[in-house]
Amino acid sequence: MMITGAELFVKALKAEQVDTLFAYPGGQAIDLFNALYGEQDIDVILPRHEQGLVHAADGYARSTGKVGVCLVTSGPGATNLVTGIATANYDSVPLVCFTGQVPTGLIGNDAFQEVDIVGITRSICKYAVTVRKREELAAVIRKAFLISRTGKPGVVVVDLPKDIQREYGSDDYPEEIEIRGYKPKLSVHPGQLKKALETLNHAKKPVFLVGGGVNISHAHSEMLKLAEMTGVPVVTTIMGKGAIPTTHDLYIGNLGIHGSYAANTAISHCDVLFSIGTRFNDRITGKTGHFATHAAIIHIDIDPASISRNIEVDIPIVADAKTALLALLEKAQKLDTEEWLEQIRQWKSQYPLSMKTEGLTPEKVIRAINHTFDNAIIATDVGQNQLWATQFLELSEKKQMLTSGGLGTMGYGFPAAIGAQIGNPLKDVIVISGDGGMQMNIQEMATAICYELPITICILNNGYLGNVRQWQEMFFDRRYSSTCMRYRKSCPGSCNAPTERCPEYTPDFMKLAESYGANSIRVTKENEIAAAFENAKHTLKVPTVIEFIIEPEANVMPIVPPGNALDDMILESGDKGI
Amino acid sequence: MKKRWICLFVENDVGVLARISGLFSGKSYNLASLTVGPTEDRTVSRMTISLTSDDRTFEQVKKQLGRCVEVIKVVDYTDIAIHMKELMFVRINNCSDRDIDGIFKISQVFQVSVIDYSPETVLIESVHTENCNNDLIALLEKCYANRIEIVRGGSVAVETLSIAER
Numbered sequence: 001m002m003i004t005g006a007e008l009f010v011k012a013l014k015a016e017q018v019d020t021l022f023a024y025p026g027g028q029a030i031d032l033f034n035a036l037y038g039e040q041d042i043d044v045i046l047p048r049h050e051q052g053l054v055h056a057a058d059g060y061a062r063s064t065g066k067v068g069v070c071l072v073t074s075g076p077g078a079t080n081l082v083t084g085i086a087t088a089n090y091d092s093v094p095l096v097c098f099t100g101q102v103p104t105g106l107i108g109n110d111a112f113q114e115v116d117i118v119g120i121t122r123s124i125c126k127y128a129v130t131v132r133k134r135e136e137l138a139a140v141i142r143k144a145f146l147i148s149r150t151g152k153p154g155v156v157v158v159d160l161p162k163d164i165q166r167e168y169g170s171d172d173y174p175e176e177i178e179i180r181g182y183k184p185k186l187s188v189h190p191g192q193l194k195k196a197l198e199t200l201n202h203a204k205k206p207v208f209l210v211g212g213g214v215n216i217s218h219a220h221s222e223m224l225k226l227a228e229m230t231g232v233p234v235v236t237t238i239m240g241k242g243a244i245p246t247t248h249d250l251y252i253g254n255l256g257i258h259g260s261y262a263a264n265t266a267i268s269h270c271d272v273l274f275s276i277g278t279r280f281n282d283r284i285t286g287k288t289g290h291f292a293t294h295a296a297i298i299h300i301d302i303d304p305a306s307i308s309r310n311i312e313v314d315i316p317i318v319a320d321a322k323t324a325l326l327a328l329l330e331k332a333q334k335l336d337t338e339e340w341l342e343q344i345r346q347w348k349s350q351y352p353l354s355m356k357t358e359g360l361t362p363e364k365v366i367r368a369i370n371h372t373f374d375n376a377i378i379a380t381d382v383g384q385n386q387l388w389a390t391q392f393l394e395l396s397e398k399k400q401m402l403t404s405g406g407l408g409t410m411g412y413g414f415p416a417a418i419g420a421q422i423g424n425p426l427k428d429v430i431v432i433s434g435d436g437g438m439q440m441n442i443q444e445m446a447t448a449i450c451y452e453l454p455i456t457i458c459i460l461n462n463g464y465l466g467n468v469r470q471w472q473e474m475f476f477d478r479r480y481s482s483t484c485m486r487y488r489k490s491c492p493g494s495c496n497a498p499t500e501r502c503p504e505y506t507p508d509f510m511k512l513a514e515s516y517g518a519n520s521i522r523v524t525k526e527n528e529i530a531a532a533f534e535n536a537k538h539t540l541k542v543p544t545v546i547e548f549i550i551e552p553e554a555n556v557m558p559i560v561p562p563g564n565a566l567d568d569m570i571l572e573s574g575d576k577g578i
Numbered sequence: 579m580k581k582r583w584i585c586l587f588v589e590n591d592v593g594v595l596a597r598i599s600g601l602f603s604g605k606s607y608n609l610a611s612l613t614v615g616p617t618e619d620r621t622v623s624r625m626t627i628s629l630t631s632d633d634r635t636f637e638q639v640k641k642q643l644g645r646c647v648e649v650i651k652v653v654d655y656t657d658i659a660i661h662m663k664e665l666m667f668v669r670i671n672n673c674s675d676r677d678i679d680g681i682f683k684i685s686q687v688f689q690v691s692v693i694d695y696s697p698e699t700v701l702i703e704s705v706h707t708e709n710c711n712n713d714l715i716a717l718l719e720k721c722y723a724n725r726i727e728i729v730r731g732g733s734v735a736v737e738t739l740s741i742a743e744r
Contacts, residue, residue, distance in 0.1 A: 122597055123604045127647045132592070147647055181589060181650040305641035308634075 005137050005165040006035035008173070009098070012141040014041055015173050018069050020422060022057040024050050026073020028100030028113060031165040033071075045422060045451065050077055052415040052444040054084025054097065059416030061093050062402050063377050064423040065218060067149050068093065073100040075113030078159075079120065083409055085155045086124040090406030091239065092216055094153035096144045097125075103163040104132060118159050126154030134167040142177045151184030152303045153216060185302065188319035188327050196274070196298045196315050197331055203272035203296075205340045206232045209255070212239025212405065213277015213301060213321040220244070220397055222325035223276075229329065231337045233344055235263045237278050239405040242395030252344055253353065256284040257560040258387045261351035261569060264560070266344055267292050268567040274298045275313075277321040279306040281406070290565030300324045351558070351571055353391050357551060360526045362460050365548050366392040369430055369458070372533040374398060376428040377420045381413035381437030384466040387556040389432045411440025414457060418444055421453040428456065428537065435461040435485055435505075445516040448543040455543040456536040462552045463498065463505055470555045474570075475562070498552045513545035520545045581610070582636050583655035583662070583735060586625040589648045590616055597648055598625065607631065607639050611708075611732035622650060626662075626735045628708070659738040665731040666711045668702045670722050680721060688714050708733050 003011070009032055013021065020043045025033045036044055047053040050072050057068030068088070072078055078099040088095045102111040107130075118128040127147045131140050137160075144156040200206055214223050224244045227234050233250045236243055244251055253260035255267050264286075267273065273295040278284070285291045291311055299306075299313040300321065307316040317324060355363040366389060369378065378393060379402040380386040386403055395401055402420060404412040413433045421429040438459050448455055469483040478496040487495075488503045513520035519539045521532045523546055536544035558569040588594050595614060602609040610628040617624045631639065636656075643652050670681060681700050685692050688710070694701035704711055711730065718726050 118593060119596065122593070123600055128593075130592070179647065182647045303645065305638060305645055309638060 001171045002168040003171045004031070004035070005134055005160070005167055005169065006031040008137055008169070008171060009141070009160070009165070010035045010039060010042070011171065012138060012173050013069065016067070016141075016145045018042060018067070020045060020060060021069050021071055022047060022053045022060070022419070023071035024053055024073070024077060026075075026077045026100060026113070028074035028102060028162050029071060029077070031162065032098070032100070032160070043422075045447070047415065047418070047447045048443040049441065050080030051084055051411065052418070052441045052447065054081045054095070055087065055409075055412050055415035055441065056419035056422070056444070056447070057095055058084060058088040058093050058412075059379060059402050059419030060423040061088070061095060061419075062091075062416070063400060063420040066094075066423070067145060068095045068419065070095060070097040072097070073113065074102055074117075075115050077113075078117040079115055082120060082124070083407075085121055085157065087404050087407045087409040087412060089125050089155040091212065091404065092153045093155070094148040095155045096148050097155060097157045099157065099159050100165075101130065101159045101161040104161045105163070107161065118157060121155075121157045124155075125157050128157040128159070130159040131161065131164050134164050134169040137164060137169070138173045139177060142174050143179060146177060146179070147182060151182075185318050185320070186323070188324045189317060190327075192315060192317045193324070193327055194331075196317060197328065199296050199298060199315060200230070200232070200272055200274055201333060201335065203232075203335065205270045205343075206230075206272040206274060206335065206337065207252075207266050207270040208232050208234045209237070209267070209273055209275035209278060210234055210240040210243040211237045211276065211278025214240055214243040214325075216277070217320050217322040219322035219325050222322060222329060224248070226325055226328055226332055229332050229334065231335050231341075232274070233266065233337070233341060235266060237281070237284050237405075238390045238403065240278065241390060241393075242399070242401055245396040246394045247396070250341075252348070254390055255566065257286065258391065258556050258558070259284070259560075259566075260348070260353050260391070261558060261571060262344055262347035264566045264569060265347050268294075268565070270295045272296050272298065276300045276324065277302075279303070280310040282310070285310060286560045286564055286566035286568070355554070355557070356572070357554065360524065360529070360548060360550055362388040362548075362550055362554065363392050364526055365458060365460065365529060366432065368529045368533050369432070370394040372530075372537060373428045373430060375426075376400075376430055377402060377417070377424060378430045378432060379403070379413045379417040379420060381431070381433035382408045382410045383434050383437060384462075384470065384554070384556050385413075385432050385434040385437070385460045387467070388460075391556075410437040413437060415441050415444045415447075417455050417457070418447055418451075418453060421455050422451065429453070431455060431457045433457065433459055434466060435459055435463065435509075436465045438509075439507075442512070445513065445518060445543065449517050452541040453543060454540050456533070457543055457545045459509055459545065459547045460550050461505070461509070461547050462550050462554060463502075464552060466554070467556070469553070473553065473555070474559070509545055509547045513543075518543045518545055520547075522547045522549065524549045579630055579632055580656075582629050582631060582639075583660065584625075584627040584629075584640070584643070585653040585655050585735060586627060586643060586649060587617075587651040587653075588623050588625060589650065590621050590623040591648065594623065594648045597646060598627075598643070601642055601646065602629070605638075605642065607635065613732040613734050615734075626655075626733055628733060655735055655737075659742055660735045661738055661741075662707055662733050662735040663705050664708050664711055664733040666704045666706075666714075667729040668704065668715070668718060669727040670700045670702070670718065671698065671725045671727070673698050673700055673722075673725075677722065684714075684717065684721075690714065
């Protein structure tokens with residue numbers, strides 16, 4: 001049968017089992033939207049901005065394990081995706097983004113709403129392609145889904161010129177497709193694995209360093225089994241947090257520039273560092289020359305380019321985390337780590353993670369989230385809110401965290417939560433955001449209202465772009481340059497502390513939430529936290545905005561100052577280091 | 579730091595050259611030359627790439643190229659015997675009769691051809707290794723300073739069959 005490109009597009013989505021499409025229409029995508037009209041099997045979600053759209057698809061993909069699918073028009077529709085594409089790709093989230101394009105005959109003519117989106121996104125996605133012939137359309141879409149979800153998952157951009165959408169052609173959609181340059185590794189090298197286990201078995205002070213790869217390959221239970229079977233303690237990166245339950249005896253904490261003292265110190269003292277699914281990002285290594293200097297390093301990663309790039313490793317293993325873990329479970333044995341675990345327990349109790357201040361602190365807010373919600377997805381924004389969340393959130397199989405780890409995109413949290421709630425209607429979805437990031441995609445409140453999403457949105461309002469302000473306080477002599485959200489024209493030119501004369505905060509988040517029709521609660525005291533969360537938990541069909549008025553100059557501690565080794569940390573505000 | 583050579587098989591598609599060259603610029607790899615053309619299989623293009631880098635960066639370059647969906651095969655030519663040639667044209671302007679005599683002598687010694695000629699201008703074609711072309715340029719610059727124009731094509735390379743040294 002002959003069908004249009006747009007009809008084939010819908011057929012392809014169904015064949016790929018796409019049940020939810022995040023889509024914003026426009027002139028060069030109108031035929032695709034026409035083909036979707038009245039479609040029963042695909043929910044088409046209309047956000048309020050394409051950036052919100054792509055973050056929502058990202059949150060949907062991370063929380064469901066399915067491919068997130070976006071559809072936007074050409075030009076500005078496409079360019080508005082860019083930040084979200086980079087965000088998702090950096091964290092290996094499978095997305096397929098379809099962009100409308102001007103007709104092939106007009107490409108290159110500076111036509112209305114024409115941009116070279118393939119050229120723009122080439123360096124921030126896994127694969128990008130413009131469909132140039134109607135007969136290639138089916139194969140290109142099939143390829144896009146395959147590339148996006150396999151290997152190290154990532155973003156694929158498919159640019160669809162309008163004439164291809166309208167042209168009639170075959171209705172065939174291939175089941176199998178061969179891509180000669182793309183062969184994701186499916187097995188694990190037995191010799192390397194044997195070497196790794198031998199090294200591990202001789203260790204006195206071993207540590208598993210677990211990154212996002214374990215979460216992406218859904219290998220939580222395998223990771224937990226391996227840790228328990230061997231008795232080796234686990235340190236996670238921010239992206240790996242939750243790989244084993246954070247309340248587990250063998251869990252030490254996050255490492256990195258805001259990691260826990262015990263985790264960072266354990267890395268510096270361990271004799272075997274068995275790392276899985278991490279790329280040794282600069283936020284976790286500190287000064288690389290001083291990173292895990294006493295350790296033999298084993299590194300499992302699906303991406304060969306991540307191995308021995310930042311940190312030279314002794315035993316490289318290219319494999320998917322789950323495949324490798326399953327193979328390890330067959331041969332792993334119990335180690336005598338009791339002495340080492342005791343040492344780690346001491347470090348933990350010596351400098352536990354906690355905020356010392358009285359009153360309403362982010363720690364208390366996050367601990368209340370831990371108590372209130374059992375089956376939940378927590379999306380964070382970026383900045384101090386994110387770092388506190390990574391320090392204090394308790395995660396398990398039933399509690400997952402979504403966060404923009406690689407790119408660090410402010411404005412990510414709220415729209416990602418929208419996608420997560422759409423994909424997980426039975427779970428509680430909570431956003432932990434700051435007042436800055438919340439304003440970057442605040443327009444999505446309308447989306448949350450329209451789709452009756454009962455998301456709990458926590459705004460930790462300190463009136464500052466807090467993470468940068470903290471750096472200015474600690475390393476730039478308190479010169480608060482462009483970080484005060486209360487700043488108005490009437491303020492003095494330079495200011496290095498909040499005073500009683502500071503202008504009113506704008507916007508009033510309560511009135512703003514109300515105007516959208518959302519439930520809104522302002523919390524100014526510690527004893528109001530629990531009631532606010534209970535209220536939110538029992539509010540159905542509309543989001544609840546809880547604004548927590550926190551200490552303006554609360555800091556994320558501990559911190560490894562730039563250029564320092566991982567265990568050379570400042571533990572508390574005012575300290576000069578240890 | 580050392581000069582490296584890579585032979586790269588890629589899909590013969592729109593945008594692939596941009597993908598590869600963009601990888602080098604985006605990751606600050608020091609690309610020295612890149613040549614590309616189709617192969618006996620019209621759907622495959624073959625690139626010859628040279629760059630200067632340390633060992634660690636070069637490992638990254640190969641891995642990063644390998645992870646591109648459009649890249650079919652990466653072959654490291656650095657330490658194996660290859661035949662390598664570069665096409666170069668050199669135009670020498672404002673020549674006196676004595677200059678022209680000199681150019682013909684040079685072309686004999688360097689085994690390059692004089693392929694075109696006008697009363698005051700000579701055009702040389704050289705098909706040699708990159709190093710040999712460098713030497714020729716150095717000599718011509720010395721003899722005919724500020725009067726030469728150079729067109730270099732970048733190197734193409736292929737593995738040797740029976741010859742051990744290139």
